[in-house]
Amino acid sequence: MLESPCLFCGQPTRDRGLFVPNDPQEYGAEPGKSRIFAYPLCESCRADGIDLAKVEALAMLAGLRPAVH
Ligand SMILES: [Zn+2]
Numbered sequence: 001m002l003e004s005p006c007l008f009c010g011q012p013t014r015d016r017g018l019f020v021p022n023d024p025q026e027y028g029a030e031p032g033k034s035r036i037f038a039y040p041l042c043e044s045c046r047a048d049g050i051d052l053a054k055v056e057a058l059a060m061l062a063g064l065r066p067a068v069h
Helices: 043-048 052-063
Strands: 016-019 036-042 064-068
Touching: 016 052, 036 052
Parallel strands: none
Antiparallel strands: 016 036, 036 064
16 A cells, blocks of 8 residues: 555555544435545554544545545
């Protein structure tokens, strides 16, 4: 997997976190369908613990593409 800037600190990383929105329709899902997004997440940020509200906000800004439809 290619290195991408960590969503939290911007450090290049090959690690990924998964984000499952509470309201997938906000992310373009059909009603009743869910969406899963993969986002760059470095090891140290993962170790620090992830604030899901922040992931959601950053995911919106970054326009993350769904990994699974
Ligand atoms: Zn990081």
